[in-house]
Amino acid sequence: MRHLLDTAALGRDDVEELLDLTDAFVEVSARSVPKVPALRGRTVASLFFEDSTRTRLSFETAAKRLSADTMTFSVSSSSVNKGESLRDTALTIEAMGVDAVVVRHRCSGAPHRVASWIDASVVNGGDGWHDHPTQGLLDAYTLRSRLGPLDGCRVAVVGDVKHSRVARADVHALTALGARVTLVAPPTLLPPSLAGWPVEVSHDLDAVLGDVDCVALLRMQRERMTEALVPSLREYTSRFGLTAARARRLGPDVVVMHPGPMNRGVEIAPEVADDPRAVIVDQVRNGVAVRMAVLFRLLGAEARPVAEAADLTGRAGAEGAAPDPPRTGRSPRTPEPAEVPRG
Amino acid sequence: MAESLVLKGGRVLDATGERTADVVVVDGRIAAVGADLDADRTLDAGGCVVAPGLVDLHAHLRQPGREEAETVESGSRCAALGGFTAVVAMPNTTPAIDSAAVVREVQDLGRTALCAVHPSGAITVDRAGEVLAPMGEMADLGVRLFTDDGTGVQDDLLMRRAMEYAVGLPHDVVLAQHCENGRLAAGGHMHEGEWSSRLGIAGQPHAAEEAMVARDIALARLTGARIHMQHMSTAGSVAMIAEARASGLAVSAEATPHHMLLTHAECASFDPVFKVNPPLRTAADVDAVRAGVVAGTLDVIATDHAPHTQDTKDEPFDQAPPGMLGLEFALGVALAVLDLPLAEVLARMSWRPAAVVGLEDQGGPVEAGRPANLCVIDPAASWTVEPGATASRSRNIPYVGRTLTGRVRHTISAGEPVVVDGAAQR
Ligand SMILES: [Zn+2]
Numbered sequence: 118m119r120h121l122l123d124t125a126a127l128g129r130d131d132v133e134e135l136l137d138l139t140d141a142f143v144e145v146s147a148r149s150v151p152k153v154p155a156l157r158g159r160t161v162a163s164l165f166f167e168d169s170t171r172t173r174l175s176f177e178t179a180a181k182r183l184s185a186d187t188m189t190f191s192v193s194s195s196s197v198n199k200g201e202s203l204r205d206t207a208l209t210i211e212a213m214g215v216d217a218v219v220v221r222h223r224c225s226g227a228p229h230r231v232a233s234w235i236d237a238s239v240v241n242g243g244d245g246w247h248d249h250p251t252q253g254l255l256d257a258y259t260l261r262s263r264l265g266p267l268d269g270c271r272v273a274v275v276g277d278v279k280h281s282r283v284a285r286a287d288v289h290a291l292t293a294l295g296a297r298v299t300l301v302a303p304p305t306l307l308p309p310s311l312a313g314w315p316v317e318v319s320h321d322l323d324a325v326l327g328d329v330d331c332v333a334l335l336r337m338q339r340e341r342m343t344e345a346l347v348p349s350l351r352e353y354t355s356r357f358g359l360t361a362a363r364a365r366r367l368g369p370d371v372v373v374m375h376p377g378p379m380n381r382g383v384e385i386a387p388e389v390a391d392d393p394r395a396v397i398v399d400q401v402r403n404g405v406a407v408r409m410a411v412l413f414r415l416l417g418a419e420a421r422p423v424a425e426a427a428d429l430t431g432r433a434g435a436e437g438a439a440p441d442p443p444r445t446g447r448s449p450r451t452p453e454p455a456e457v458p459r460g
Numbered sequence: 461m462a463e464s465l466v467l468k469g470g471r472v473l474d475a476t477g478e479r480t481a482d483v484v485v486v487d488g489r490i491a492a493v494g495a496d497l498d499a500d501r502t503l504d505a506g507g508c509v510v511a512p513g514l515v516d517l518h519a520h521l522r523q524p525g526r527e528e529a530e531t532v533e534s535g536s537r538c539a540a541l542g543g544f545t546a547v548v549a550m551p552n553t554t555p556a557i558d559s560a561a562v563v564r565e566v567q568d569l570g571r572t573a574l575c576a577v578h579p580s581g582a583i584t585v586d587r588a589g590e591v592l593a594p595m596g597e598m599a600d601l602g603v604r605l606f607t608d609d610g611t612g613v614q615d616d617l618l619m620r621r622a623m624e625y626a627v628g629l630p631h632d633v634v635l636a637q638h639c640e641n642g643r644l645a646a647g648g649h650m651h652e653g654e655w656s657s658r659l660g661i662a663g664q665p666h667a668a669e670e671a672m673v674a675r676d677i678a679l680a681r682l683t684g685a686r687i688h689m690q691h692m693s694t695a696g697s698v699a700m701i702a703e704a705r706a707s708g709l710a711v712s713a714e715a716t717p718h719h720m721l722l723t724h725a726e727c728a729s730f731d732p733v734f735k736v737n738p739p740l741r742t743a744a745d746v747d748a749v750r751a752g753v754v755a756g757t758l759d760v761i762a763t764d765h766a767p768h769t770q771d772t773k774d775e776p777f778d779q780a781p782p783g784m785l786g787l788e789f790a791l792g793v794a795l796a797v798l799d800l801p802l803a804e805v806l807a808r809m810s811w812r813p814a815a816v817v818g819l820e821d822q823g824g825p826v827e828a829g830r831p832a833n834l835c836v837i838d839p840a841a842s843w844t845v846e847p848g849a850t851a852s853r854s855r856n857i858p859y860v861g862r863t864l865t866g867r868v869r870h871t872i873s874a875g876e877p878v879v880v881d882g883a884a885q886r
Contacts, residue, residue, distance in 0.1 A: 203774060225661045230774075230776055230777075234774075244660075308658075309653060309657055310652075310656075312657075313654060313658065
């Protein structure tokens with residue numbers, strides 16, 4: 118695996134491997150010194166054309182816990198505002214000697230374009246309405262942690278699916294693991310075509326609530342009102358919000374997810390957000406471990422069995438105490454260690 | 461007197477039929493057509509078809525204003541290499557071709573071009589859709605096709621007035637429309653459907669095109685204006701035009717090579733080389749467009765040659781401008797995808813478009829005394845499109861790696877051999 122661009126491109130084995138790696142890094146994150154030397158000498162750049170402090174911090178925390186060096190390139194401080202093309206920006210970043218670039222962009226496919234121009238690994242950090250692979254993986258991980266294997270597990274993804282990269286990522290990641298996904302939204306908030314999507318569709322949240330193991334809520338953007346996609350926030354909440362009354366109909370083991378930031382009182386009632394069935398804080402915590410797994414998989418663990426990687430992460434946490442993982446040889450910019458211990 | 465030229469050993473093919481003959485060109489005109497003719501210079505046409513030059517009703521030459529993407533000269537070189545001896549230049553330049561002054565400027569630039577360059581004029585001032593452009597002044601300079609191409613005229617009443625006014629002009633002009641309802645298409649970067657949904661890119665629905673096709677047919681019926689529908693891309697549009705033509709309405713319509721070959725699935729790579737307006741549509745639409753061309757409903761094949769610099773295409777799909785190159789590939793694509801005899805393809809690429817805009821020097825029969833606007837085509841040649849294989853200043857070729865059928869060997873424009881053995885002569 119060289120890049121992580123599309124959740125749809127991940128097969129069940131890929132997803133399971135990444136989630137198993139995530140298990141190991143969750144353990145690392147729980148240590149008093151949550152750091153391993155796995156990516157020492159590697160550089161991970163954040164190339165954010167769209168503000169997302171949460172996602173950027175999550176990736177940077179993940180990179181630092183793997184001992185990678187990090188660089189941040191955000192649009193406000195870049196030459197992009199001066200008319201530089203995306204390609205020139207990408208080539209400039211690469212020339213600084215990075216091994217991986219996390220690309221966040223408001224346009225779908227921007228990370229794919231970057232990947233076609235540079236040699237470094239590209240991680241899609243969220244592109245337009247298209248995909249947000251690490252979000253899909255962290256949602257799958259969070260759900261698997263609560264419910265065990267997801268085969269046959271029933272998930273309702275509720276809200277603005279049309280404009281949601283999270284929804285697309287969740288659909289692919291969850292169905293890859295055998296979950297059954299139902300999209301719940303008015304037709305105006307669904308993609309124009311669902312040909313090829315492994316999902317069911319409902320326009321009636323109340324009709325599906327009695328039959329789900331997980332409700333995954335999507336953020337409702339206020340501008341959807343001005344676009345006449347729904348008549349009003351009030352009507353949206355009354356038909357598609359997870360209100361306290363609807364939450365009372367959910368069983369004690371049903372999981373409620375939200376990618377944040379939440380509009381409390383719109384897609385989710387305040388008391389439901391604070392309910393023990395809501396795993397919103399877990400999602401954020403798991404996000405760091407999932408991103409560690411992804412960066413490790415792309416930069417440190419090509420052709421390396423998961424068990425070995427888990428073994429590596431299981432060593433003492435102090436930087437330098439554990440050996441470097443074998444390098445892939447793809448990046449000539451960092452010197453090879455004289456001796457590469459195995460296992 | 462200029463050097464005489466003979467196209468030797470070819471099959472002559474025009475609207476009147478087909479025969480084996482040599483063609484002699486002297487002083488910009490066809491001097492003789494017959495057996496065993498000689499001249500100062502011989503161009504081999506063995507195994508080839510000698511035909512009237514192709515005529516493109518829809519080329520973006522980008523001059524004035526966007527010379528880094530194309531100039532009249534570089535665009536005309538692409539045209540000549542593609543077998544075209546005349547192109548109609550679209551008015552979405554900077555400034556727009558919306559006045560006699562800009563018409564004259566483009567005509568002047570065309571004097572040294574490698575083919576005839578006929579500027580079209582905008583329907584509205586600055587193509588802004590608000591005030592009628594001086595169509596009469598432009599028509600006096602020879603402009604015969606008016607369009608706001610790039611956008612459609614959104615205001616229904618203004619479009620009605622444009623049609624009524626055009627009917628009253630002393631020249632026979634045609635109003636051409638880029639059929640796109642701006643509200644329904646707003647924000648769309650590709651066809652709205654399966655692929656836009658998967659890729660998370662805002663789409664333009666079929667209805668955005670069809671709503672304006674339907675409106676303009678109704679207005680043409682009301683006003684009696686002659687209209688030309690540009691780059692038709694949907695099955696629904698083709699059906700409406702077939703019905704309008706069957707009812708006797710004077711409506712002509714274009715198909716582009718790319719809408720006859722490529723579908724929206726090409727966009728899966730997120731490569732903006734496949735971003736074009738109207739967008740690449742479904743396989744069913746591609747089939748309908750091809751069938752419309754075969755049936756003659758879409759009676760013109762036009763390129764919509766739309767150069768854009770690499771810089772502007774080195775962006776995300778949403779942000780890159782729409783458009784793709786076409787002049788050098790149009791014949792090859794048409795012959796590769798259409799189940800039509802060569803004569804029928806040439807009808808849609810030469811004499812029919814020439815008739816739509818009244819170009820008497822173009823598309824006519826290959827006979828003594830006629831202006832020598834000719835192309836020599838090797839219909840059996842099969843070739844694979846290479847990256848950068850274009851005389852354009854731009855490189856946005858959507859056909860790289862594809863095998864096309866039929867290639868232009870020579871092009872004679874106003875008697876001058878501008879392309880010989882596939883190479884531009886200047
Ligand atoms: Zn157009």
